Amino acid sequence: MSAVHVAAIDLGATSGRVMHAEVGPDVLRLDEVARFENAPVRVGDGLHWSILGLYGAAGAGLGAATRAGRIASVGVDSWGCDYALLRGGAMLGIPFSYRDDRSLRGMALVEQLVPHAELFARNGLQRIPLNTINQLVMDRESGLLAAADGFLHVPDLFGWWLTGRQVAERTIASTSGMLRLDGTWDAELLARLGIDAGILPDVVEPGTRLGPVLASTAEHFGIHGDPEVVAVGSHDTASAVVAAPMEAGGAYISSGTWSLVGVETPAPIVSDAAREAGFTNEAGVDGRTRFLKNVMGMWLLSETLRQWAADGEPAELQPLLDAAAAVDGDVATFDPTDDAFYLPGDMPARIATWLRERGLRVPATRAELVRSILESLATAYADTLRDAERLSGQRIERVHVVGGGSRNALLCRLTAQRLGVPVVAGPVEATALGNVLVQARALGAISGDLEAMRALVRRTTPLTVHEPTA
Secondary structure (H helix, E strand, C coil): CCCEEEEEEEECCCEEEEEEEEEECCEEEEEEEEEEECCCEEECCEEECCHHHHHHHHHHHHHHHHHCCCCCEEEEEECCCCEEEEECCEEECCCECCCCCHHHHHHHHHHHHCCHHHHHHHHCCCCCCCCHHHHHHHHHHHCCHHHCCEEEEHHHHHHHHHHCCCCEEHHHHCCCCCECCCCCECHHHHHHCCCCHHHCCCEECCCCEEEECCHHHHHHHCCCCCCEEECCCCEHHHHHHHCCCCCCCEEEEEECCCEEEEEEECCCCCCHHHHHCCCEEEECHHHCEEEEEEECCCHHHHHHHHHHHHCCCCCCHHHHHHHHHCCCCCCCCCCCCCHHHCCCCCHHHHHHHHHHHCCCCCCCCHHHHHHHHHHHHHHHHHHHHHHHHHHHCCCCCEEEEECHHHHCHHHHHHHHHHHCCCEEECCCCHHHHHHHHHHHHHCCCCCCCHHHHHHHHHHHCCCEEECCCC
């Protein structure tokens, strides 16, 4: 086998990037080609993604990657749940952000028709507003759904625009609440909710080769070399977990805007105890299940910084983290999974209100507030992973933090201390690495199962270990 050059379009809820990679049996090298902001925009009817601008930036980045050298393929991953409705080969409206408050109203409407206990038994997902099914019910209420003859999640939308082929990649489809535990669309559930299953495309597996980039698209973006598009683990967390360098006894925290905290299991766990603990079962690569819980994550910090900037008092993150590490004495903690922190807004004020209502001391300085956020996240991570041990029967001996949060040494140390096991930080770009690994295997440049791909990550990627006593 010889190494192959591929590209990853990796779309996060706050930024996107295009990465170039060289992947082979003994090489895994990743370089950033382009990085661009991704921020929702509020207009009259709610909070929407600037989806065409995002696609334009991704396409331009892909063109730049191909002009620097031949690229055999490209894969697209993104955050979960959000989508576009289609009619007659065109997009209907502008995709909403899951952060729009309509998701909360949609969840209430869904549960009026189907209790959460039944939903969990059918789809294995935790009760959380962002699930696609909650948003589609709101499209039904507005009348937009009645006009639709197609539906695509964001990475599948980009794949369609690149190739002309409409599919639903399994890992991103599993975030919708519309997929049964056996991986097929739940037509009976959708009928009860007034959603036409006929708008949904066929489900495909990660590693499916979708075809070449359309000639017109290649000409527009200056994409050279006729790369093909490969469906990867299109939910960004699915790709991140591919590249989490776990071995037996390993758990993961995919740490970005959200923190997805859990273990990998051979099959979904849909016990009453799992439902009551707030766990979710999302599809992984190679038929694995990502048994995890969504915790609010770096959103709490980014919204705090955004609010301070809006107040005319901006702050840089790293000096704040240094000051937070130097805080002497205990700080009050809060529950970062509380819905009070879900929507955009004044996060410092919300945290203060949450603490005050419970008779807890409100942080007096910015450093104390940042320390409170990190202590709260570390506590939530530890509690979640102890629950994952209990519910899955797996013993957790090491935790792998991947994604941007792996650079937060204080958070990694606090997590190790609370769990009493080592925390391994890295790789930072786990999502892009998982994306390119699945592509390379589909093209025959590497072989083997997830364990083989993770072994390649361990051999080629610097990792930092935070011991619980550090």
